[in-house]
Each structure stands twice: as C-alpha cells, then as structure tokens.
Amino acid sequence: MRGPHNIIRLIRTGATLERTGAMAVVMDAFDVGPLLRGVIRTVVWPFQWLGYAGDPMMPPAPRALTALGPAYIKFGQVLSTRPDVVGDELAVQLRVLQDKLPPFSIAEAKAEVLRELGVPVEQIFSSFSEPVAAASLAQVHKAHLADTGEAVAVKILRPGIERAFRQDIDAFYFAARVIEALSPSSRRLRPMEVVTHFEGVVMGELDLRLESAAAAEFKANTAKDAGFQVPSIRWDLSRRRVMTLDWVEGIGAGDNAALDAAGLDRSALAARVLQLFLSHALRDGYFHGDMHQGNLKIGANGDIIAFDFGIMGRIDEYTRRVYAEILFGFIRRDYQRVAEVHFEAGYVPADRSVDDFARALRAVGEPIFGMDASRISMARLLSYLFEVTERFGMETRTELILLQRTMVVVEGVARSMDPRMNIWQVAQPIVTDYVAKSIGPKALLNDLRRTALVLARFGPQLPRLAEEALIRLNNPPPQQRLRDGRDQLAWMAFGGAVVGGAWVIAALF
Structure with a gap:
C-alpha cells in the first residue's frame, strides 16, 4: 500500500x-460519527480548491x-445496488449516474485491437x-467484417x-481502514x-472474456424465450x-415516441420485460443484473x-x-x-414469533394491494419487506439485494412503457408456473432423481473405501484408530446401501 499516494x-x-x-x-449515508466528521472536515476544508x-x-x-x-463512477454504480449499506436515498441518487465519459481516440482503439488480436484493424474490418x-x-x-460484410459491435477497454x-x-x-479505526459505529x-x-x-468487468462468457451463457439459457434476443x-x-459481438439495430427502450411511431x-x-426478468431469475437462477433502459433495445419486430x-x-x-414462495404468498395474500x-x-x-412476523407482513402488504393498479409496486413491496425482516433480525443477503435492486430497475422500465400496468397480474402466471413445477410432488420426484444420480457417483469409490477401512482395522495404533476404522466400515456399509438405492431410483426415472 502506497501511503503518500x-x-x-x-x-x-x-x-x-x-x-x-x-x-x-x-457521511450521513455511512452514519459517520462526530469524531471522524470533525477530522475529515478539518483536513479537507482548507483544500477545497483542489477539488x-x-x-x-x-x-x-x-x-x-x-x-x-x-473508478469512482463504477464505485457509485456498485453502491447503488447496496441500499443496505448506503441507504435508500443515496442509492437512488447514485442510480442516476450516466456512466458516460469522453471517448478515447480511434487511433488508440485501433492500437488496442492490434495488441489484443495481433492483426491490424484494416485486415479484420472493412469499416470501423x-x-x-x-x-x-x-x-x-x-464495424463491418472484411470477409462477410456483417455488422458487429467492438467493445474495447480504456487504455491504462x-x-x-x-x-x-x-x-x-x-x-476503509481509516473509517473503521476512527468510527467504530461504521x-x-x-x-x-x-x-x-x-x-x-470491477476486476471481473476488466476481463472482457468473462463478460463474453456471461453473454454466451445468458444467450444459451434464453434461446427459447419468444421475443427476446x-x-x-x-x-x-x-x-x-x-x-x-453481433450488431443489432433497435429503438432505445426509453424512447416511447419512437416506439409509438x-x-x-x-x-x-412492458409486460414482457417484467415476465422475462422473473423467468430468468426463477427458471434459470441467472439474470441480467443491470437491466436498465440503456441496456435494452426494441427490434423492429418487437423483440427485446x-x-x-x-x-x-x-x-x-x-x-x-424461497423467493417464489414469498412472491406467491403475497400474490395470494397468504x-x-x-x-x-x-x-x-x-x-x-427461530426465537422470534411467526405470528408477530405474519402480522407485520400484513401491515406491509395490505396497503399496497389496496392501491390503484398504476401504483401497485412489487419493488416497493420488496423494499418494505426488507425493512420488516431487518427489524426481526434477518441478516443481509447480498444475492437478494441485487435481485431486489434489479427488480426495482425492471419495474421502472416496465412502468415507463405502461404506467397503468398491474405488476401483480403480469407476474402471477410466471410465479405460479414456477411454483407448480418446483414445489410439490413432481418437484420432489425430480429432487430425488438428482440426489440419486449424485450419490450413484460414489459407487466406484466403495472398493477403495473398503480397502482403507480394512487397513486401518488390521493396523490399529491405539483405540482411536480402531474406532475410526469401525466408523468407516459403518459408513461404507451405509454408503453401499444408499448408492444401491440410488441406482434403483435412477433406473426408475
């Protein structure tokens, strides 16, 4: 760590x-204590002219x-996904970051392509x-490919x-270390x-091979989604x-006038945007975490x-x-x-009261369901839900926070297209279908089948486990070794029974 720098x-x-x-x-968002506030203001105030x-x-x-x-723009974008850290007010402010900077020169871009691909731009592309x-x-x-004339988009990291x-x-x-040292409350x-x-x-985003892999996985998952590309x-x-990647023409998702024209x-x-997001999150467990209007276009045929x-x-x-059951319960007001x-x-x-928690959830849900369709908000419900669970001692779960934040963004995109959309009516068929497939007898049989296949993989290891157990029994250093060997034999016998049963279950399916 370079201290002076x-x-x-x-x-x-x-x-x-x-x-x-x-x-x-x-400082308000991070709940900075009075001591650290005073230190920061004392140090910074004389240097305002440097800012x-x-x-x-x-x-x-x-x-x-x-x-x-x-770096600071990206830091703000990441913090906008963490209202649990910076609070709702600052998180909303940070979402307005435009993520736009002056471009670097086309000469630098061509030099980067040459360094990475080992071939001059002019040999690969007929236009750039x-x-x-x-x-x-x-x-x-x-750009356009020199050999086929196809249009492509070329994304290039900034030099340095x-x-x-x-x-x-x-x-x-x-x-962060200074803040923790001077402000224990933080x-x-x-x-x-x-x-x-x-x-x-950030380090993941600075390797475009990882983004390419993410795009390829997302494309494979959504290949059969009608109206989505x-x-x-x-x-x-x-x-x-x-x-x-391929260049695809389309209208910006936020340009309502062009969409109407x-x-x-x-x-x-609007309905398809919301339903696609829920399908990706529930069906695939892999969703676009930054699905705002700037990252969505609408094709001439209506594809998103x-x-x-x-x-x-x-x-x-x-x-x-769990997420689906929570949404499904709210849809049914259960x-x-x-x-x-x-x-x-x-x-x-577990030491909290289920009945008290249910009462608190009712206080959250009922006012929202009593609203006009244009004001019913799943994002607001999730936000209130997190407030209630925090009061009941629920620990923060990062993956659910990103899901919540993306839900807020997606709902905003949908409402910008159709302010009168009833979020719950649109969401219900997706959530209900997922619950029907993932919770119940059919889902239980699928779980058993997957479990059986996993257990069956241990079958080839049984001879080795038996041999190791026998060696331990024949060469006992003290009593502990003997117990270990007997335990291993017992587990081996149990494993054999389980694996045998696993093969039977797998065969049935």
Whole structure:
C-alpha cells in the first residue's frame, strides 16, 4: 500500500466531495460519527480548491463521483445496488449516474485491437466507426467484417484503465481502514467488505472474456424465450481487452415516441420485460443484473434485445424456491405462509414469533394491494419487506439485494412503457408456473432423481473405501484408530446401501 499516494488521492477526493456538496450526503449515508466528521472536515476544508467542480446540474453525489473519474463512477454504480449499506436515498441518487465519459481516440482503439488480436484493424474490418458509446470502463465501435460484410459491435477497454483502478482501489482500502479505526459505529456497514465486493465486481468487468462468457451463457439459457434476443459473441475476435459481438439495430427502450411511431404495443412490451426478468431469475437462477433502459433495445419486430453483461446475478435453486414462495404468498395474500417461509429458510431467527412476523407482513402488504393498479409496486413491496425482516433480525443477503435492486430497475422500465400496468397480474402466471413445477410432488420426484444420480457417483469409490477401512482395522495404533476404522466400515456399509438405492431410483426415472 502506497501511503503518500493514498493520502494525496483521498485529500483530493475529500476536497471534491466538499466542493460539490456531497460530503454531508455521504457521511450521513455511512452514519459517520462526530469524531471522524470533525477530522475529515478539518483536513479537507482548507483544500477545497483542489477539488473538481463537476457538473452543477447533477445531484451532489453523482456530480462528485463523475468528476473524480471512472473508478469512482463504477464505485457509485456498485453502491447503488447496496441500499443496505448506503441507504435508500443515496442509492437512488447514485442510480442516476450516466456512466458516460469522453471517448478515447480511434487511433488508440485501433492500437488496442492490434495488441489484443495481433492483426491490424484494416485486415479484420472493412469499416470501423468513431465511438458510438463511451462508458467508465470501455467504449463501443460499430464495424463491418472484411470477409462477410456483417455488422458487429467492438467493445474495447480504456487504455491504462486497469492500472488506474488498482491505484484507486488501493486508496479505497486505505480509506476503509481509516473509517473503521476512527468510527467504530461504521463497522456494522463493513467498509472493508464493501471495498472487497467492489474490487471483485470491477476486476471481473476488466476481463472482457468473462463478460463474453456471461453473454454466451445468458444467450444459451434464453434461446427459447419468444421475443427476446442476446447478440452472439464472435469468439475469434474477442480477447481480454476486446469483445466483438453481433450488431443489432433497435429503438432505445426509453424512447416511447419512437416506439409509438414504429407501431409497437408498449403495454405488451412492458409486460414482457417484467415476465422475462422473473423467468430468468426463477427458471434459470441467472439474470441480467443491470437491466436498465440503456441496456435494452426494441427490434423492429418487437423483440427485446439485451446488452452489456458485466453485471449478472446468480441465485441457487433453493433461494429461488424461497423467493417464489414469498412472491406467491403475497400474490395470494397468504401472509402466514410468507412468514413461515422466512422461518423455514432460516432468514428470521427461530426465537422470534411467526405470528408477530405474519402480522407485520400484513401491515406491509395490505396497503399496497389496496392501491390503484398504476401504483401497485412489487419493488416497493420488496423494499418494505426488507425493512420488516431487518427489524426481526434477518441478516443481509447480498444475492437478494441485487435481485431486489434489479427488480426495482425492471419495474421502472416496465412502468415507463405502461404506467397503468398491474405488476401483480403480469407476474402471477410466471410465479405460479414456477411454483407448480418446483414445489410439490413432481418437484420432489425430480429432487430425488438428482440426489440419486449424485450419490450413484460414489459407487466406484466403495472398493477403495473398503480397502482403507480394512487397513486401518488390521493396523490399529491405539483405540482411536480402531474406532475410526469401525466408523468407516459403518459408513461404507451405509454408503453401499444408499448408492444401491440410488441406482434403483435412477433406473426408475
């Protein structure tokens, strides 16, 4: 850790936060104690002139982060997915980050392509445009393949972005340690863990091979989804710093006037956006974690086209079932069952009252269901639900927070297309279908079949386990070895019975 570099960088960061008015907002969000507030203000105030002014038309926090550069913009985007850390108010502010920066030159872009692919741009592409989009990490060019004439999008990381991010992440760790040392009350927000989470997200996005793999997996999962497209990756033209994928034309999902002019049914599009997201989350357990309007286009045929796969969410099957049962319970207004699901999943401590929790859930759900269709919000329900579970001692679960945040974004996209959409009516068939397939007798039989197949894999290991057990029995150093050998024989016998049963069950299916 380079102390002087970190100190200078943090002074400039603090000066920018102070100059833009974001300092008070950030300290309130992180519940900074009076001692640390005083130290920060004393150190930073004389250096305000070193801070960047930023865009005065933006809210304070996005204004400061945008002025400070790519790492800070990305940090703000990641924090916008963690209202449990920064609070709802600041999370909403951070979502307005435009993620737009001045592009780097086309000459630098061509040099990056040459370094990564080993071939000059002119040999691969018959045309290579100026940047059509520039973000905090990379920019995109439209090109045409020289051999086929097909249009593709070429995404290229900013030159030197890895080094710049490593320097800033180093400073973030330094700041987190200072905050934890000077403000014990902030430790409940786990500043070091937040920075570690941010580092993991960013380092993943700085390897475009990982984004290419995410896009390919998402495309495979959604291949049979009617009215949904994911551009194909051109693997032969993709490397760590360059990603090439098919170019797909479409109307921006937020351009209602253009959608109307094209004769597209915005109500149907709104319903499909929400249903597709729920299908991906529940059916596949793998969903687009940044499904805002800038990452969605609408094709001329009405297909929804997704882009930018740097942030993807993954939830295991057990969590999916819990999430589906919670949504299904709310759809049926069965608050007792919703409460029981939380306890069965271990989300709420067992020493709390199920009945009291069900009553609290009813207080959350009933006012929402009494609203006009245009005001019924699944995102608001999930937000209130997290508040209630926090009061009952539920620990924060990162995967559910990303799911909640994405649900908020997707609902916003859907409502921008159709403000009168009834969220629950649209969601019900997807949730009900998933519950029918994943919870009940049929699901139980499928679980048993999968379990049997897993257990059956241990069959070839039984001879080795028996031999090891016999060696232990024939060479006992003391009593403990003997007990261990007998235990192993017992487990071997049990394993043999289980594996034998597993083969029988597997054969039945």
